[in-house]
Amino acid sequence: MMKKVKLIIIALTLFFNIVSAQQPGLMQDMVSDSVFSLETDSVIIGKKIVDEDLSDMFSSQIDSATNNWFIKNAFAGNTVEGAVSDFYPTNIPDSVYIQRLEETKQVIDLSFNPAVLSFIKMYTERKRNQVERMIGLSEYYFPMFEEILDKHDLPLELKYLSIIESALDPVATSRVGAMGLWQFMYGTAKFLGLEITSFVDERRDPVKSSEAAAKYLKYLYDIYNDWHLAIAAYNCGPGNVNKAIRRSGGKTNYWELYYLLPRETRGYVPLFIAATYMMNYYEEHNLKPQIPSMPIDVDTIMVNNYLHFDQVTAMLNIEKEYLQALNPMYRRGVIPASAKKPYPLVLPHEKIFEFIEKDTLVFAYGRERFFPNNTLVNPVESTPGYFTPSDVKGKAKIVYTVKAGDTVGGIAAKYRVKQNDLTYWNNIRRNLIRAGQKLAVYVPEKDKSKYENPGTPSASQKQNSNISSASVANTSTDYEYYTIRDGDNIWNISQKYEGITSGEIMELNKISNEKGLVVGQKLKIPKKT
Numbered sequence: 001m002m003k004k005v006k007l008i009i010i011a012l013t014l015f016f017n018i019v020s021a022q023q024p025g026l027m028q029d030m031v032s033d034s035v036f037s038l039e040t041d042s043v044i045i046g047k048k049i050v051d052e053d054l055s056d057m058f059s060s061q062i063d064s065a066t067n068n069w070f071i072k073n074a075f076a077g078n079t080v081e082g083a084v085s086d087f088y089p090t091n092i093p094d095s096v097y098i099q100r101l102e103e104t105k106q107v108i109d110l111s112f113n114p115a116v117l118s119f120i121k122m123y124t125e126r127k128r129n130q131v132e133r134m135i136g137l138s139e140y141y142f143p144m145f146e147e148i149l150d151k152h153d154l155p156l157e158l159k160y161l162s163i164i165e166s167a168l169d170p171v172a173t174s175r176v177g178a179m180g181l182w183q184f185m186y187g188t189a190k191f192l193g194l195e196i197t198s199f200v201d202e203r204r205d206p207v208k209s210s211e212a213a214a215k216y217l218k219y220l221y222d223i224y225n226d227w228h229l230a231i232a233a234y235n236c237g238p239g240n241v242n243k244a245i246r247r248s249g250g251k252t253n254y255w256e257l258y259y260l261l262p263r264e265t266r267g268y269v270p271l272f273i274a275a276t277y278m279m280n281y282y283e284e285h286n287l288k289p290q291i292p293s294m295p296i297d298v299d300t301i302m303v304n305n306y307l308h309f310d311q312v313t314a315m316l317n318i319e320k321e322y323l324q325a326l327n328p329m330y331r332r333g334v335i336p337a338s339a340k341k342p343y344p345l346v347l348p349h350e351k352i353f354e355f356i357e358k359d360t361l362v363f364a365y366g367r368e369r370f371f372p373n374n375t376l377v378n379p380v381e382s383t384p385g386y387f388t389p390s391d392v393k394g395k396a397k398i399v400y401t402v403k404a405g406d407t408v409g410g411i412a413a414k415y416r417v418k419q420n421d422l423t424y425w426n427n428i429r430r431n432l433i434r435a436g437q438k439l440a441v442y443v444p445e446k447d448k449s450k451y452e453n454p455g456t457p458s459a460s461q462k463q464n465s466n467i468s469s470a471s472v473a474n475t476s477t478d479y480e481y482y483t484i485r486d487g488d489n490i491w492n493i494s495q496k497y498e499g500i501t502s503g504e505i506m507e508l509n510k511i512s513n514e515k516g517l518v519v520g521q522k523l524k525i526p527k528k529t
Contacts, residue, residue, distance in 0.1 A: 088286040090125065097277070104280050107155035108227040110273050111255065119267070119274030124285040130167065135282055135289040137168040141181070145210050152214040155227065160275040161213070161234065164268065170204050170328040173420055175409075175491045177431060179203040182213040192216055198424060199336040199376065200343070205329035228254035228269050236265040297349045298326060301356070304342040305363055308370040309333035315362045316351050323347075331424050336376055396448035402437040410511075413490065413503040415441045415451060479508065479524040484517050497525055 094112070097120065101110040123131050145159040165183040166172035173179050177186065180203035186196065192212040194202040202208040220230035223238060232254060233241045244260035251257060258266055278285075310333070313320045324333065326346040337343040347355060355362065367374075400411060408431045412419040423431065426439050433439070443451055482493060490502040490511070505511070508524045 115270040123278040132290045136291045235268040299352045302342040307335040395442040398441045404435045413506045
């Protein structure tokens with residue numbers, strides 16, 4: 001029987017090759033079902049061969065998500081023997097991947113094609129260090145996700161979407177403003193009932209955001225009754241998926257809609273399949289989980305009064321950075337709790353009982369300094385346009401007047417501050433600003449004169465003014481050139497160069513408004529030593 005099947009497949013393959021040679025393009029029109037290719041040992045799915053490699057699009061996202069403070073410090077002092085995992089299998093036959101995916105018992109279909117393969121290789125070969133960290137973080141987050149998905153009767157493998165969205169970074173922020181483990185935009189988050197205020201952003205809360213993600217995925221599945229389409233809609237929105245369905249004449253198979261979807265979404269489902277494969281077969285690729293040094297055994301206690309992180313760190317002898325990592329939903333290190341509206345505080349398990357024993361002392365510590373007159377904001381320092389937050393001690397305030405053409409990202413880059421901080425300081429919604437608007441920007445005290453008087457060197461610049469004339473003469477060798485292509489912006493250009501920030505590129509090229517970039521323009525890129 002198997003011989004007959006192989007003969008039929010060979011005959012079909014020869015037939016399609018002959019027809020394709022005579023009439024180019026006809027082969028794709030005639031293939032309507034999945035066909036196994038003996039030459040490539042892979043699968044042709046739908047009416048077109050899904051063979052594009054979109055891994056580079058997501059590669060920079062992984063680098064960015066695993067190169068921030070949270071990830072770096074979560075693994076500080078990690079002693080995993082990285083040299084051992086440098087040895088791994090390559091050139092694995094496609095048939096092995098196909099068999100493994102078939103043996104992975106999942107509700108969601110795990111198709112295989114060259115697009116999926118490119119992402120599997122990205123995870124298992126090119127991004128091994130980042131993947132090992134994600135596997136380690138999964139031990140903290142996945143039990144939480146599984147419990148919530150199970151409560152909503154959803155496939156547990158949907159937890160792997162969080163790897164694609166944020167690389168398991170709870171404070172991950174995309175270039176378009178999506179935030180958190182599940183990367184919700186502001187509007188979607190509010191639609192799903194997540195709280196977003198000047199002090200709290202539940203998109204960054206692992207439990208609340210996971211609940212919202214589960215509800216949203218269930219909502220999308222109820223629309224399409226197909227998990228591939230629901231996952232695609234999670235990435236690009238139901239409107240784009242519906243448009244692809246209409247343009248296809250009503251087809252509802254993801255692979256038949258593949259080339260009608262936005263480019264990023266075309267890579268999204270194959271990336272999900274690759275992430276599922278990677279998390280189930282990482283040992284076969286000699287990937288070693290890197291376990292984060294931050295506490296994983298934690299517990300939650302509800303507080304019903306204003307509480308500053310500095311009060312907790314001082315009385316419980318816990319590092320503030322760990323406290324922030326465990327409670328990423330609080331934007332300013334302040335819990336705006338009250339008797340009517342309590343909020344959760346996550347602590348290492350061994351600190352919970354200590355907090356209960358010392359709670360009166362914790363709340364009393366520096367009370368007037370952190371919450372003068374028992375308020376969240378000092379009224380004396382408040383203004384109609386902005387307020388003085390409690391987490392900028394030791395920094396100088398600059399008042400910037402928005403000019404025509406300015407963007408939030410451009411202003412943040414100019415002053416070398418985080419875009420999120422700038423929006424928090426000024427209560428900016430959806431990155432909307434207007435010409436003439438006054439914005440408060442908090443910069444290091446030593447740099448205040450540099451920003452207020454651009455021609456005056458800052459203290460740090462004065463400190464480095466003893467550079468020899470010889471080295472100054474060679475500054476032209478301290479950078480390289482990048483030619484702007486269609487679709488480029490400062491952020492994605494910076495992602496192509498390890499250790500380079502968008503602010504450094506803008507400063508070196510004297511760019512104040514990144515909207516003025518022109519295709520073909522050459523940018524200087526600083527070299528890192």
